[in-house]
Amino acid sequence: MKIISAEQINNALNYPDLIDHLDQGFSRPFNMPKRQVFNINPGTENKDAFAVLPAWNEDYLAVKAFTYFPSNYRHNKSALHSNILLFNRSHGEPLALLEGASLTHWRTAAVSALASRYLSNPDASRLLLLGTGNLAPHLIAAHLSVRPIDSVIIWGRNTDKAQALATGLSEKFRRVNFSVHLDVKPAAQDSDIIVAATASPAPVLYGNWVAPGTHVDLLGNHNADQRECDSELIGKAQVFVDSKVNVLNEAGELLIPIHEGVFSEQAILAELSQLCNKSIAGRQSLSPITLFKSVGTAISDLLAAQYVFEKLS
Incomplete structure (x- = not known):
């Protein structure tokens, strides 16, 4: 059995090929039971968790196990393993x-960019990224590989961190203009694609800020009582998800508007697999706001693992 390290993974992958591989993999039959997330300190305010995510397709079976210990941040340790x-x-x-x-x-x-392939306007050139965590450079690189983006605005609560990220990315992607904005509203109003990857428990994006034709991707929140956008945005957008069963169990972006009576499960237009297998169309005109909510899927873990394993075999 191969033991494959983070360094080997980083050396094996590139976004154009990985996105294409995920596109093909999501279009084919697979099985993905509901993932199991366990609070290992039930009855307390401690949020430490252990999760198990199984999936299988025609070629492989896979299971991801992860631990989440948010208190590790206070000790400068990773919270996620x-x-x-x-x-x-x-x-x-x-x-x-x-x-x-x-x-x-x-x-x-890669999933974020794959959704954009189906849901953003083909000529989208202005990207707003909300969040400056470890995912931020990955998200920018992935989105640059599927749309002709020449302008990226970065917003984060820590302006110095946002500026450092913009400076580093400017050196890597010299054809792109990177800037840092302190105010989300004007940046959102002038963006073609908005990607939110924050840890915010309350909305950082509002429906009256988002212009027609914009594609919005929300991936930072995994809690039923929290959300990165308000209900107005959900109500006015065409909504797509990576997995209904997971999103409707974990994502406050949809669960809160459903509880308020301003949205319904039936209003979700498609899952990512339905976009990839072409059974349901994504964006069909320039004007709608499209919104993709993801909380992560075991099949995307399997497909990425498959790609790395086969490339290194």
């Missing part, structure tokens, strides 16, 4: 154990 175990589909032989955090960054950004 994960590994992905890949098995042969035909006879169950374990094939590889892959470092999960780096692979999760890659697949999360």
Whole structure:
């Protein structure tokens, strides 16, 4: 059984190929039971968690296990640790154990860009990124690979961190103009694509800020009682998700408007797999606001692990 490190994963992957691989993989049959997330301190305010995410397709079985210990941040330690175990589909032989955090960054950004391939306007050139965490450079690189983006605005609560990110990315992507804005509203009003990857428990994006034709991607929140946007944006947008079963269990962006009576489960137009297999169309005209809510899927973990394993075999 191969042990595949974060360094090997980072060296094996690039976004154009990974996005194409995910596009093909989501279009084919797969099975993905509801993921299990366990609070390991039930009855307390401690949010430490352990999760198990299984999936399988025609070629492989996979399971990702991860731990989330948010108090680690106070001690300058990573809060998230994960590994992905890949098995042969035909006879169950374990094939590889892959470092999960780096692979999760890659697949999360690739899924975000894949959704944009179907939901943003083809000539989208202005991207607003909300958030400056570890995912931020991955998200920008992924989105630059699917749309002709020449202007990126970065917003974060820590302006120095946002400026450092913009400076570093400017050196890597010299054709793109990077800037930092302190106010989300005017930046949102002038953007073609808005990607939110924050840890904010309350909205950082509002419906009356978002212009017709904009594509919005929300991926930072995984809590049923929190959200990155307000109900107005959900109500006025065409809404798509990575997985209904997971989003409707975890994402306050949709659950809160459903509870308020201003949105319904039936108003979700499609899952990502339906866009990829072309059974449901994505964007069909220039004017709608499209919105993609993702909380992560086990099948995207499997597909990314498959890509790395086969490339290194």
